[in-house]
Amino acid sequence: xxxxxxxPSDLKKFGNITEWNEELGEKFFDYYGKxxxxxxxxxxxxxxxxxxxxxxxxxxxxxxAYTQDGLQRGITKEEMMEAVHAGAAIESGAxxxxxxxMMNKYKKLSM
Amino acid sequence: xLLKSLKKQKNELANSQRQLELLSNGVFxxxxxxxxxxQLASLKQFPLKPKTLEILQINIGYMCNQVCxxxxxxxxxxxxxxxxxxxxxxxxxxxxxTGAHTLDLTGGAPEMNPEFxxxxxxxTKIGVKDFIVRSNLTxxxxxxxxxxxxxxxxxxxxxxxxxxxxxxxGKTDKQRGDGVFNASIKALKMLNAVGYGMPGxxxxxxxxxxxxxxxxxxxxxxxxSDFKKALLSDFSIQFHELFSITNLPISxxxxxxxxxxxxxxxxxxxxxxxxxxxxxNVMCTNTLSVSWDGWLYDCDFNQMLExxxxxxxxxxxxxxxxxxxxxxxxxxxxxxxxxxxAGSSCQGTVT
Numbered sequence: 001x002x003x004x005x006x007x008p009s010d011l012k013k014f015g016n017i018t019e020w021n022e023e024l025g026e027k028f029f030d031y032y033g034k035x036x037x038x039x040x041x042x043x044x045x046x047x048x049x050x051x052x053x054x055x056x057x058x059x060x061x062x063x064x065a066y067t068q069d070g071l072q073r074g075i076t077k078e079e080m081m082e083a084v085h086a087g088a089a090i091e092s093g094a095x096x097x098x099x100x101x102m103m104n105k106y107k108k109l110s111m
Numbered sequence: 112x113l114l115k116s117l118k119k120q121k122n123e124l125a126n127s128q129r130q131l132e133l134l135s136n137g138v139f140x141x142x143x144x145x146x147x148x149x150q151l152a153s154l155k156q157f158p159l160k161p162k163t164l165e166i167l168q169i170n171i172g173y174m175c176n177q178v179c180x181x182x183x184x185x186x187x188x189x190x191x192x193x194x195x196x197x198x199x200x201x202x203x204x205x206x207x208x209t210g211a212h213t214l215d216l217t218g219g220a221p222e223m224n225p226e227f228x229x230x231x232x233x234x235t236k237i238g239v240k241d242f243i244v245r246s247n248l249t250x251x252x253x254x255x256x257x258x259x260x261x262x263x264x265x266x267x268x269x270x271x272x273x274x275x276x277x278x279x280x281g282k283t284d285k286q287r288g289d290g291v292f293n294a295s296i297k298a299l300k301m302l303n304a305v306g307y308g309m310p311g312x313x314x315x316x317x318x319x320x321x322x323x324x325x326x327x328x329x330x331x332x333x334x335x336s337d338f339k340k341a342l343l344s345d346f347s348i349q350f351h352e353l354f355s356i357t358n359l360p361i362s363x364x365x366x367x368x369x370x371x372x373x374x375x376x377x378x379x380x381x382x383x384x385x386x387x388x389x390x391x392n393v394m395c396t397n398t399l400s401v402s403w404d405g406w407l408y409d410c411d412f413n414q415m416l417e418x419x420x421x422x423x424x425x426x427x428x429x430x431x432x433x434x435x436x437x438x439x440x441x442x443x444x445x446x447x448x449x450x451x452x453a454g455s456s457c458q459g460t461v462t
Contacts, residue, residue, distance in 0.1 A: 012379065012383070043330075043333075044333065068326055071322070071324060071326045072322070072326050072327055072328065072329035073329040073330075073333065073334075073337075074277060074278075074320075074329065074334055074337055076279060076281075076282075
């Protein structure tokens, strides 16, 4: 076994999770596949959303998978980086907006 | 950026035997991934046999004005192999009697063969339903002797098929060389100006998309739509169809895969994407490939691997329709490229 927690070659074994619970595993992959189908949003738009979210939740498998998916769709590196920034902006915004609570509390407790 | 062919560099991958060894070693030798023959056997499609001949693809030389990074031909300015008029005449004799409806001239840069125009003129006299010339576009503006190619193509109702790895300069030049994108745009405008690629025009202009890296092509229709939108809005350029072609692990692309440590993952992705439906429609089932020196191959890829047809008839001068239709197609692990996803051929997806 390798000395690091993440092994890129594990991504292709994702499907094996059904071996230890077939019903739930299959429901998941079915749902996953459906989510990314062409719909009100294009498959391309969803791919970029997935890429951004992968960075926010810090999943290295997802980052690899959706970088590759983006390349296959002809998505440029500039588009990918912008998508990641959108994710970063939300993540940092979510942190900062809580400081309104901090400001409120501070004012409440201070003369 | 590459400036010399693998052959000129004396790279071991210029040797077809070495390439075939590599394609059968490693994960295919250990059985981690099934060999292509085993994959076909499991579908009861081994050995693979051709159907009726529809396309005669003639490679009139490995000489080219570009040295594209992904080229499976290992073409370039330092390659001197070009078809002679004598061999071209043998090809014309076959075109006269064959039932094939498509003549497909490729290379290298076919236009660089000094006999190119003569060959086109003679073939036009015989008459072919679909006369394809695979033009790399930059040849048109490379030298003033080629500036009139759009008019020459028009005169002979040539179906022009040209490569464009992306609608942006960065990706295109990375794969095809500095300045190629700008020269390609200029050439496409010249072709549009004489009527090629315009809506409703009989002058067919199609583009070929090859991924500019170690990944598979995405959905052909989606890519076509993206290319059309971008080329029209950025350059007012129009074309008819986009064919997406998977890069096969041969020659310079194989060299790139190994050097970038992507070979194994790439072969995995090809095998994982194996589509049984693509098998019956792969181009070796309806195409014959002819090399600059007249030898016959199941496809242009087999030509580069020097895998001559498995037949007593191996040279264009001995062409025998029945003997060739009864042959078995030569395969190896590079064939996974043509059966991945929606399948791949010189005219795009096959399913």
